Amino acid sequence: MTEPSIIIGGDMGSHNEGEGKTRDRLRKGKQYRDLSTVILVPTRDMIPARAVENWMGLMTPMNNKVVRLFVTGMEVGDAYNKAIETILIHPELKNWKYVLTLETDNLPPPDGLLKLYESMDKYAAVGGLYWTKGEGGQPMIYGSPGGVLNFQPQIPRVDTVQECRGLGMGFTLFNMYLFRDPAIQQPWFQTVQDWSPEKGGRGYTQDLFFFENIAKLGY
Numbered sequence: 001m002t003e004p005s006i007i008i009g010g011d012m013g014s015h016n017e018g019e020g021k022t023r024d025r026l027r028k029g030k031q032y033r034d035l036s037t038v039i040l041v042p043t044r045d046m047i048p049a050r051a052v053e054n055w056m057g058l059m060t061p062m063n064n065k066v067v068r069l070f071v072t073g074m075e076v077g078d079a080y081n082k083a084i085e086t087i088l089i090h091p092e093l094k095n096w097k098y099v100l101t102l103e104t105d106n107l108p109p110p111d112g113l114l115k116l117y118e119s120m121d122k123y124a125a126v127g128g129l130y131w132t133k134g135e136g137g138q139p140m141i142y143g144s145p146g147g148v149l150n151f152q153p154q155i156p157r158v159d160t161v162q163e164c165r166g167l168g169m170g171f172t173l174f175n176m177y178l179f180r181d182p183a184i185q186q187p188w189f190q191t192v193q194d195w196s197p198e199k200g201g202r203g204y205t206q207d208l209f210f211f212e213n214i215a216k217l218g219y
Helices: 019-029 049-056 076-089 114-116 208-216
Strands: 037-043 068-070 098-102 126-127 171-177 190-195 203-204
Touching: 037 076, 068 076, 076 098, 076 208, 098 114, 114 171, 203 208
Parallel strands: 037 068, 037 098
Antiparallel strands: 098 171, 126 171, 190 203
């Protein structure tokens, strides 16, 4: 019979080498905290297999609470409003920390969600960079901070978190405190197409409608 033994020496695991570096990574990733997250997916129809395959590889924080909520058959702004209302009246979900919006035209990298958590202490919402479709696509980084509020596309900066005034919602993490703030008007999300002269002509998708309203409150 083989006797039990203790192995001494040999190769250390990579996470034991340079402990300080590993601790810094863990602090930056914040996975030792409550990162409870509801992932919201609005869809009017079947979800492409390519998107589902990608999402199955999306890493979530170890031993944290994550649930997926699909809303089908509704206009996208209405779907988000209904989902947020459902969360806020749910006895468990209403206390969770974050909402991730994930849309069927986005294929995030496996560590995409983990990267977003890193900046959530500082910002109301953080999104992964993606672009409008087709030729001449523009980055969905809207408006530079400070000055007059606008939603002009900004030039992306590489390997950094870039402050802006508005985001798309294809892969965006929101702090839940936004939806608990009674000062933020409802509906939170609304698609607006009103080109009448008396209104000055306005056209919004539901994302920039929301970001304009919270910017007026100082978020």
